[in-house]
Amino acid sequence: MQDGIGVTDRPDIGPAEDKVSGSREKGLNRVLEIFEFLHTTQRAIGIGDLAKGVNAPRSTTYTLVRSLVDAGLLEMAGDGNRVYFGKKLYLYGMDYVRGNDLLRRGRQEVDDLSRQTGETSELCMLQSGRYTIVHSSPGTRPFRISSATGLQIPLPWTASGRLLLAGLERADIEDMVSEEDLVLPDGRRLKLDDFIGDIATARSTGYCVTSGLVDAYTKCLAAPVFSAPGKVEATMCLVVPIDTSREKTDELLVLLRQRAARLSIAA
Amino acid sequence: MQDGIGVTDRPDIGPAEDKVSGSREKGLNRVLEIFEFLHTTQRAIGIGDLAKGVNAPRSTTYTLVRSLVDAGLLEMAGDGNRVYFGKKLYLYGMDYVRGNDLLRRGRQEVDDLSRQTGETSELCMLQSGRYTIVHSSPGTRPFRISSATGLQIPLPWTASGRLLLAGLERADIEDMVSEEDLVLPDGRRLKLDDFIGDIATARSTGYCVTSGLVDAYTKCLAAPVFSAPGKVEATMCLVVPIDTSREKTDELLVLLRQRAARLSIAA
DNA sequence: TACACATGTCTTTTATAAGAGACAAATTGT
DNA sequence: ACAATTTGTCTCTTATAAAAGACATGTGTA
The missing domain is CATH 1.10.10.10 (Winged helix-like DNA-binding domain superfamily/Winged helix DNA-binding domain)
Incomplete structure (x- = not known):
């Protein structure tokens, strides 16, 4: 109880120090x-x-x-x-899945891709402005790269983040990304312009690969899933060891992009 | 605890329309x-x-x-x-599944059973006093007996209902079952005493089979899943055509009870 | 045995959220 | 083109739910 750890107890990075705690809440x-x-x-x-x-x-x-x-x-x-x-x-969650083609099919594709490649595979979406792992399938490697479903991570830390923001205006992007989001777990700081540049690149190439961003041992391959021309609704991604060879990476990228494209068509 | 106040106009079932409409709601x-x-x-x-x-x-x-x-x-x-x-x-729903061994394993058993037998298989639980299909797997028959996940059905209409109430006092059972619950879809009316008798039987035999209760074409086989000795936490069931032979039924019952028993052990 | 500190329930006060209704803008239908 | 609806937003009032706190039990521990 009461671990003084977090200075926290600031529930949300809201505008201004809202009227001191103690006020009545809905x-x-x-x-x-x-x-x-x-x-x-x-x-x-x-x-x-x-x-x-x-x-x-x-x-x-x-x-x-x-x-x-x-x-x-x-x-x-x-x-x-x-x-x-x-x-x-x-039960409500299952209702959501049922009503949501993309998620239903996406889960399937992710599971298949993970079985096919043996690597950890994930389906990611924007969830109220933040990057969220919506479904993940662990892969067969001895060391599991575990990232909990529903985990929310700053957009600049991920390959998927770069794809999810493709097609947005610069202003929108700035709104979505806070200063602290640009600081990586190891302390390095990304430049906003670099990030925006990455987004543009990802947009035109149709995929994104990042190395050693969240941790020093993994590489992340991501491909966009479109819900409408130009509108990125989700991403599929693969998390692989950072020393995966160039050839192997390209090979995986092909499989990944195939499946992501398949997801895009009907939605 | 606190049953004295119980008069409470239950927000429960029932059309309940507006109780003195116009009142402010939370x-x-x-x-x-x-x-x-x-x-x-x-x-x-x-x-x-x-x-x-x-x-x-x-x-x-x-x-x-x-x-x-x-x-x-x-x-x-x-x-x-x-x-x-x-x-x-x-996401919250997935959290629930993760934190709930029974559900996680139950889904798996149901899927397996359904694949093994080709019949529709379901996992059922009490949900605030009502029978609820928590997970179902469709089976391979040409005609699908579809019953939506999360659907709530009066307890007396089902085989599972008889098992889920095993171990409860008569009074508790009476509380849970309303008059209208005893009226089957086709208009027939069950006697409360018969129902309570069924429950006792189901309890001692360790399974329950009902024919043509919810509809005239199906038979329902159910087996209890225990969370503690005597405490029925859930049921697994199979929905099969009503004209399924005696032998076939017995055979399915064995498979069903095996899996239900397997679910019971650890929880 | 007594002490400190949780848990769960109830009562009272008052800040406030639920609701009614007025509106402009968008969407119908004829 | 013109009603007739429906949608989404706003303002104001007052019934009421959130909060404070007292109380009765429970649980641990010194």
């Missing part, structure tokens, strides 16, 4: 925060800790959690007094 | 209704219609939908002004 917003919190912790949590975690009053948290549990969006987990996501969210 | 409740509405319609819908559908003021609906879209729980669908479930719900 119930729905609290719920949204609860969901995000559970999504990041990825485990069941006690209601008291949850209240601390989302910085909400205990009494409020109890009432909200009760509503959500009654509705089936949350469930009391195993031993008794912990909560986590509930069946209803799973 | 935003969160409206959101829950919106989700349920989308879940039943299974398609994107305009905001105006949505407001009508959940019987909420238009202005309120607009604000709520905007919040939800911003949060990614809903998405504006294809052509422009329709909404449906969003990526976030999918």
Whole structure:
């Protein structure tokens, strides 16, 4: 509890220091925060800790959690007094998949590509302005490059990010990318202009390869999935060891681009 | 705990129309209704219609939908002004699956069983007191017995229902089953005592077979999945033509019960 | 045994979000 | 071309839900 670790407790990089904590919050917003919190912790949590975690009053948290549990969006987990996501969210999620050709077929293509190549493969999309891994299939390598589904990563850190922003105006891109997004995990800092240049390149070549961006050991190959001419709706990507040979990389790129193109047609 | 207050006008099932319409509703409740509405319609819908559908003021609906879209729980669908479930719900749903051994393994067993037998196979659970198909795999028959995932059906209509209530007190069962639940789709009416008798039988035999309950053409075989000794957490079931031979049925039952038992061990 | 600190429930106060309704702009139909 | 709807945004009011906090239990530990 109470790991002082994060200076954090700044829930969102909002405009200005909103009216000091302590102000009354809309119930729905609290719920949204609860969901995000559970999504990041990825485990069941006690209601008291949850209240601390989302910085909400205990009494409020109890009432909200009760509503959500009654509705089936949350469930009391195993031993008794912990909560986590509930069946209803799973059902709604399946509804989303069913209603979404791209995702349904994309998951399939990703699974197939991963089996075909043995490499980790992922389907990525923009999720409220951020890069999100929507589905991933682990591949067969002894060392797994694990990146959790639903993880959100700054756009400039990834090959997919460069493709997802293709076709946007410079201003839009600037809006989407914050200063800190340009700082890589190892401390290096990208120049915004370089990033925008990358985007333009990716757009014209129809794919993007980045090496050692998120970590020093991997290379990322990405190809765009179009929902309409010029509109990049998603990307498929492969995560491979950084020392993968030129030939092997090109070979993988062909397979990747084939599948990404196949996904594009109907959507 | 707290059953004294129970008079509570349950937001439950039932048309329930407007209880003294005009009363103000909590935003969160409206959101829950919106989700349920989308879940039943299974398609994107305009905001105006949505407001009508959940019987909420238009202005309120607009604000709520905007919040939800911003949060990614809903998405504006294809052509422009329709909404449906969003990526976030999918991601949360995947979180649920990940955190839930039973569901993860259950889906696998159901898929395997369906491939092995060629019949439609389902994983079912209680969802806030109602029978719910949590996962289903269609089988290979020319005529598909389709029943949507997430569909909620009165407990007495199903074989699984009899197993899911095994181990509950008579009083609890009476609470869960309403009068109308006892009326089958074809108009026949079950006697509560018969139903409770079925439950006891199912409990001791460790499986349940029903014929022509929901419709006249199918037979349903179900086996319990235990989360603890005596506690039925879910059921696996097979939906087969009603004229399936005795031998064939027994054979399928063996396979089904094997897999259901396998699911039970670790949870 | 007593102490400190969680958990879960209830009551009260007041800041505020839900709702009604007016509007302009876009979309119909005739 | 002209109603007749529907859509999306805004303003204002007041019913009400969020929050504070008291209380009764529970759980751990010194």
